[in-house]
Amino acid sequence: MKLKKISMELHIPTLAPETLFHIGKLPITNTIINTWLAIAIFFILGLVLRKRIHLKPSKIQNFAEFFLEKLLGYFDRVTGDRKKTMQFLPIVGSVFFFILLSNWLGLLPGTGSIKIGHNMLLRPANTDLNLTLAMALVAVISSHVFGLITVGVFTHLNKFIQIGAFLKSLTKGPVAIFTAVIELAVGVIEIVSEMAKVLSLSLRLFGNIFAGEVLISVLSSLVAVIVPAPFMLFELLVGLIQAAVFTILTLVYLTVMTAQPHGHEEKAH
Amino acid sequence: MDHESIVTLTKGLTMAIGGMFPALAIGRLVAKAMEAIGRNPEASDKLFVPMLLGAAFAEAIAIYALVVVFTLK
Numbered sequence: 001m002k003l004k005k006i007s008m009e010l011h012i013p014t015l016a017p018e019t020l021f022h023i024g025k026l027p028i029t030n031t032i033i034n035t036w037l038a039i040a041i042f043f044i045l046g047l048v049l050r051k052r053i054h055l056k057p058s059k060i061q062n063f064a065e066f067f068l069e070k071l072l073g074y075f076d077r078v079t080g081d082r083k084k085t086m087q088f089l090p091i092v093g094s095v096f097f098f099i100l101l102s103n104w105l106g107l108l109p110g111t112g113s114i115k116i117g118h119n120m121l122l123r124p125a126n127t128d129l130n131l132t133l134a135m136a137l138v139a140v141i142s143s144h145v146f147g148l149i150t151v152g153v154f155t156h157l158n159k160f161i162q163i164g165a166f167l168k169s170l171t172k173g174p175v176a177i178f179t180a181v182i183e184l185a186v187g188v189i190e191i192v193s194e195m196a197k198v199l200s201l202s203l204r205l206f207g208n209i210f211a212g213e214v215l216i217s218v219l220s221s222l223v224a225v226i227v228p229a230p231f232m233l234f235e236l237l238v239g240l241i242q243a244a245v246f247t248i249l250t251l252v253y254l255t256v257m258t259a260q261p262h263g264h265e266e267k268a269h
Numbered sequence: 270m271d272h273e274s275i276v277t278l279t280k281g282l283t284m285a286i287g288g289m290f291p292a293l294a295i296g297r298l299v300a301k302a303m304e305a306i307g308r309n310p311e312a313s314d315k316l317f318v319p320m321l322l323g324a325a326f327a328e329a330i331a332i333y334a335l336v337v338v339f340t341l342k
Contacts, residue, residue, distance in 0.1 A: 015339050015340070074318065077314075077315070077318055078318060200329050203329070203332055203333065203336055204325065204328070204329045204332050206336075207332030207333075207335050207336050208328075208332060210339075211332075211335055241321070244321065245321060245322070245325040248318060248321065248322060249322070249325065252322070
């Protein structure tokens, strides 16, 4: 009973974000506010940067170029090709910076402590499963769209439903047909793994950031000063690592989908 | 046992067991990566991204356990 009393006093964030008010019928939650805060910061930064682009870079341009170059270096190591990196940069790079900033915005003072009624005004954007699920869907679906465009519709679909290999095997005797049937089954498993990609991408980001939020709010209601500080430092690191993991995984998916399938020519012989 | 104590026990066990093995996995993963860097310090740049990816996959399992704990009522 005593334990229950303590857990009632601790303010643990609920799994779903709280609705603050409605615009028309659209509920505005506290995570939406944080999301738009991050978007607004990037919008202003973009406008400022666009005005000040010179051949001899100013301070802020230098700052942006430094991060972009670091990012390109890491991306190159995954894709192995600068051309591909430049192709994927608009999606993957903006996802990285968005996740990073919205994770770090959640650590600013005021998050969770400024309240409207019973609900907190600000809540880290990635503690909303809707947002992470949306980003994961964008990542996986765009990898398929890129795949369809670069390797062709038939080749891409053949990675999942291997009809082409099956039809070819019909002329080559029972062993080849047997192999082709197994490959068809593997293709079905591949389809399931595409859904697992969405699930694991979204849950990983959500779980990490939400767990951090719970950890910090529990600790700061136990001891208000000093004790939560090292954990917040740890959350800074987690925010960076999760942003990096999400982007690198997205990039891996994009790279794999746009690569020509291995052994495709071998099978044709 | 009443419902509430079963739920509490299950939450604790889920987190304990579900955290144990990913922790072991990440520990082994990073230990091996460190060993590799020790043997060949120039490879540390190349090792970093695959190590991070592997750690993310291992960690995802702990996160699933965490999400299950949050949804237990």
